[in-house]
Amino acid sequence: GAVVSQHPSWVICKSGTSVKIECRSLDFQATTMFWYRQFPKQSLMLMATSNEGSKATYEQGVEKDKFLINHASLTLSTLTVTSAHPEDSSFYICSAWTGSSYEQYFGPGTRLTVT
Amino acid sequence: GQQLNQSPQSMFIQEGEDVSMNCTSSSIFNTWLWYKQDPGEGPVLLIALYKAGELTSNGRLTAQFGITRKDSFLNISASIPSDVGIYFCAGQMNSGNTPLVFGKGTRLSVIA
Numbered sequence: 001g002a003v004v005s006q007h008p009s010w011v012i013c014k015s016g017t018s019v020k021i022e023c024r025s026l027d028f029q030a031t032t033m034f035w036y037r038q039f040p041k042q043s044l045m046l047m048a049t050s051n052e053g054s055k056a057t058y059e060q061g062v063e064k065d066k067f068l069i070n071h072a073s074l075t076l077s078t079l080t081v082t083s084a085h086p087e088d089s090s091f092y093i094c095s096a097w098t099g100s101s102y103e104q105y106f107g108p109g110t111r112l113t114v115t
Numbered sequence: 116g117q118q119l120n121q122s123p124q125s126m127f128i129q130e131g132e133d134v135s136m137n138c139t140s141s142s143i144f145n146t147w148l149w150y151k152q153d154p155g156e157g158p159v160l161l162i163a164l165y166k167a168g169e170l171t172s173n174g175r176l177t178a179q180f181g182i183t184r185k186d187s188f189l190n191i192s193a194s195i196p197s198d199v200g201i202y203f204c205a206g207q208m209n210s211g212n213t214p215l216v217f218g219k220g221t222r223l224s225v226i227a
Contacts, residue, residue, distance in 0.1 A: 043219045106158050
């Protein structure tokens with residue numbers, strides 16, 4: 001149980017285009033989802049906290065107009081990277097909280113490469 | 116963003132050796148967690164600690180939640196080749212619905 005999926009697992013896009021990444025909780029309802037970014041050989045850094053039905057809370061230094069987060073249902077949160085640039089190339093990982101357990105469950109990550 | 120101080124950054128050990136890594140923070144956390152991440156994948160939870168002073172084992176892994184709530188360590192006994200990967204500590208203010216603050220990671224290499 002407690003499986004989180006991400007789609008796509010990897011994506012290559014051209015500079016200036018937008019790309020959407022989905023995070024789904026497959027067998028539970030996620031009250032809260034988190035989006036992290038991980039650059040090569042670095043740690044995971046929190047980008048934003050997303051609660052179902054409300055606006056995401058972004059960490060300092062993360063542009064909310066560039067990284068659009070939508071948590072429209074209890075099983076799906078999306079991250080849209082708008083007008084992507086090569087410096088946005090990274091590994092994006094989501095995690096989800098069930099609302100009743102202590103644990104957050106991580107997705108497998110999405111590798112974004114902007115050319 | 117905030118990060119925890121994790122050491123060592125990398126380790127090269129012989130198969131069968133024991134490994135120890137630790138994490139410290141200037142802030143108090145109510146939950147400490149240890150994850151392992153393989154290349155191109157998301158982190159996988161190894162051990163979760165919820166009480167100061169708690170010592171918890173998971174197979175060959177043992178972790179402790181520091182009594183000050185500002186540190187934790189992870190030990191791996193009798194390492195095997197599949198232990199290779201990056202280990203991250205993470206602190207959490209409150210369980211579940213608060214984000215995790217990660218350490219910088221310890222890259223473990225095991226020489227057979």
